[in-house]
Structures are given as structure tokens and as C-alpha cells.
Amino acid sequence: MLACCVIFVAVVPLLPLGLVLAERKVSAHIQDRVGPMRVGPHGILQTLADGVKLIFKEDHIPREGDKFLFVVSPYIIFACSFAVFAAIPFGRSILVSELNIGIFYIMAISSVIVMGVIMAGWASNSKWSLLGAMRSAAQIVSYEIPIGLGILSVVMLAQTLNMQEIVKGQDGIANWLIFRTPFTFIAFFVFFISSIAEVNRTPFDLPEAESELVAGFHTEYSGMRFALFFIAEYANMFAVSAIASTLFLGGWHGIVTRRLLGVVIKTLFLVFVMMWIRWTLPRLRVDQLMNLCWKYFIPISFFNILGVGIWGLIFPKDSRLSIIISIAAIILGLIFTFGVLGKSLSKGPKPPPSSAERRVSATT
Numbered sequence: 440m441l442a443c444c445v446i447f448v449a450v451v452p453l454l455p456l457g458l459v460l461a462e463r464k465v466s467a468h469i470q471d472r473v474g475p476m477r478v479g480p481h482g483i484l485q486t487l488a489d490g491v492k493l494i495f496k497e498d499h500i501p502r503e504g505d506k507f508l509f510v511v512s513p514y515i516i517f518a519c520s521f522a523v524f525a526a527i528p529f530g531r532s533i534l535v536s537e538l539n540i541g542i543f544y545i546m547a548i549s550s551v552i553v554m555g556v557i558m559a560g561w562a563s564n565s566k567w568s569l570l571g572a573m574r575s576a577a578q579i580v581s582y583e584i585p586i587g588l589g590i591l592s593v594v595m596l597a598q599t600l601n602m603q604e605i606v607k608g609q610d611g612i613a614n615w616l617i618f619r620t621p622f623t624f625i626a627f628f629v630f631f632i633s634s635i636a637e638v639n640r641t642p643f644d645l646p647e648a649e650s651e652l653v654a655g656f657h658t659e660y661s662g663m664r665f666a667l668f669f670i671a672e673y674a675n676m677f678a679v680s681a682i683a684s685t686l687f688l689g690g691w692h693g694i695v696t697r698r699l700l701g702v703v704i705k706t707l708f709l710v711f712v713m714m715w716i717r718w719t720l721p722r723l724r725v726d727q728l729m730n731l732c733w734k735y736f737i738p739i740s741f742f743n744i745l746g747v748g749i750w751g752l753i754f755p756k757d758s759r760l761s762i763i764i765s766i767a768a769i770i771l772g773l774i775f776t777f778g779v780l781g782k783s784l785s786k787g788p789k790p791p792p793s794s795a796e797r798r799v800s801a802t803t
Contacts, residue, residue, distance in 0.1 A: 447535050451524050455673035458710065460486045462673075465714045496662040501564050504659070508562035513660070513667040515555035520671040522548050523678045528603045530691045530699045541602035542590055545682060546583075549637075552671075553579045556656050559668075563659040571655025574645050574725065581732045582636040588740035589630035592623055592747045593686045606690030613762050617687040621768040622746035627687040629736050629743070631709065634679035636728070638672060641717040645725055680709035 460475075460483060467474030475482035500509055526541040528534040538544050553576050560572020593616055597605045609615050617627045636643035657668045684690060684705035693701020723731070754761035 444535055446533075447524060451521055451674070452670075454677050455670040456486045456490070458673040458677060459489075459669070461710075462714050462717075465711065466718045469715070469718045490666065493663055493666045496665075498664065499659070499661045501562075501659050504564040505562040508558045509659075510664075512555045512559035512562060513664045513671075515558065516552050516671045517667045519548050519551045519555065520674045520678065523675075524681075526602055527678070527681050527685060528606055528690060529681075529702050533691075533699055534603060537601065537603050540600045542594065542600050542605070542682075542686075545602075546587060546590065549675075549678075550583065552675075559660070560656040563656070565659050567658045568656050571658070575639065575656055578639070578643065578645060578728060579637055581729060582633045582736075585629050585633045585732065585736040585740045586637060588737070588744060589626040589633070590686065592626045592740075592743050595744070595747050595751065596620070596623065602685055602690075606685055606692060609689040609692055611692070612689070612694065613766075614757070615687065615689040615692075618762065618766055618769065619757065620747055620750045620765050621772060622743040622750065623687065624765075624769050624772075625739065626743045626747075627683065629739055630687070631683055631712075633732070633736060634683065635713055635716065636732070638675040638679060640672075640676070640713055642720040642723045643728060644722060645728055676710055676713055677706060680706045680713070683709055 463485070464474045464482075466472075475485035478484045478488045500506055523545050525535040526538050526544050528537075556575045556579070557572045560568040560570075560575075563569070593605065594600060596616060596619055597608055599605060605616075612618070616623050618624065639645075657665060660668065681702065684702055688705050689701075691698065691702040693704065750761075
């Protein structure tokens, strides 16, 4: 336990440094660029150089702002972002604390982050910061609902809140909870997309929309306090990806190995997907963001819970037959979904009305 704590304190704070460099390289290759190349071989020391630069930057505090809240809020976000890692199992014995309510602890501690965001926006005494903080509060609170409902569908199958026990019940790819029922397959994608919104990543980065709010809730921050927000963001990216791989993708039960490498590979793949989405899709509008959550994800999540409950009544114990039926239903659902999407995309956009049609519609 002590060794895990030492590794946690030494390694986890370094994760954002690697993820920032990885995102700059991923975005560069997506945009047909080379990315940072000047500092270190292939630019691998660029993030370290940026960190040194931020340490020596001026520490500015707004004159009319709330100094105490302004100083404390970045550390609240930073501390809560890293406290989540304490309950995530990275191996059979690589775990800081094996809590019997591990997933409940993760949801509780991650919910405190929104308080730090609101404090940062309020203490800055800036309309841009306050608007960004209010957007973030609405977004995080809204998307916590489908995330919690997705986790509930996993808990219904695993019958435990202990993260380590959830992983132990997923020995073998066929036993991963994403394939256990068709409803958990849907729940995984709802959970993952909602997690992207939860960590304010594009296309859900409305709290930091630079075209509208300058930089959102951290507009007035500079130096290392500004850097703490970004360190927390990338730590959250890794954390939610690790949680998704633990709950749905077998955790440290890898395809080849069952050790630390198994969960790290799956987690980094999900992080890469987040980066891929950021540099591919445009930002949503606020109304589209809320519509996606309240009109689609929450009803789908309730449907998944109902489906998991009915599935549990039909198949009270997991068997080869239930897994075969589940995988067959998933394949048929994917074929139907791609068929409908392909048909709708093949039609192309509707052509605009001609001038004669516009005149007719105007007269009528």
C-alpha cells in the first residue's frame, strides 16, 4: 500500500506533461503539421520548457476580485482531479486504496470540481469568467446524470461498488461488461461521450469558448495558477478514460497481459480518441449541448437501466448463451445503425428552394 502511494505521488502528476505533448503531436499530424520540434529531440521537452516559462510568469490577482477564493480555487480543482486516482485499480495489487464504495467515492470527489470552477469565475470579478463558470456548472451538473446512470447499469450487473471487484468479474474479453448485455454496450458510449463533456473537451468546451468568452472561467489567471487548470484537465482526461476502461473494458484484464500495461493501453487509446474528436469536430452551441444531454442521453440511460434489469431477470446468471445472444444483438444493432446512417448520408443535403418556389410560398 505504501509503495502504491509513493508511485501515485511520483508518477500521476507527471501524466499531464506527457498528455499535453501527445495532444500537440496528435493535432499536428491530424492537421498535416509536425508540431513542436525545437526543444529536445523531436520536441519532447517542449512541455517542460512551457512549464518553466509559466513558473516565472507574473502572478496576477484582480484588484477588485476575491483574493482568497481566487487563490484557493485552482488548488481545489487540482486536488480533486488527482484524488480520483486513489480508487482506480491499475493491477491486482496496484491500488492506493481498495474502497468498498470506490465508484461512489469517485463520483463524489469529482463533483467537487464544479465548486472550484464557480469559485474561480466568481472571484475573478470578470463577466467573461463568471459566464464561463456558470456554463461549466450547468454543463457538468447536467452530464453527471447520464454518467451516474451509466455507472448504475454497471453496478446492477456487478452487484458491487468496489472497483477492484468489478474488474475481477471481467476475466476474458467475452466477460467485459461492454459485451455482457446490449444495454451496457450503449451505456459505454453514453458514458464516454458524457465524460468528454464533463472534462470540458471539444466539442463540449463551451465554458472556455475563446470566440465568446476569451478563455472562460480562467481568463484572469496567469502563471502557475493558469497551468494548474490545464494540468487538472489532462489529469481528468486520463482519469475518466481509466474509469471507462475499468467499468466496461475489463480494467487490468488486458487482451495479452493482466498487469498494469493492460489498463494503461486501453486508457491511452480512449485518451487518443478524445484528442482525435477535439481536432475533428466543431464546437456545439449551448442549446445543442443541453439538448444532447436532456433529450437524448438521459432518456437513453434510463432505457439502459430498464433493459439491464430485464436482462438480469431473463439471465440471472451469466452463461455462454447469454453472452452469445448479447454479442449477436450488438452486431445486429450496429448493422442497422450504420445502414440507417448510410442511407441518410447518401441522400445528401436538401437543395435550397428555387426562386419560383419561394414566390409561391410567399404568396400562400
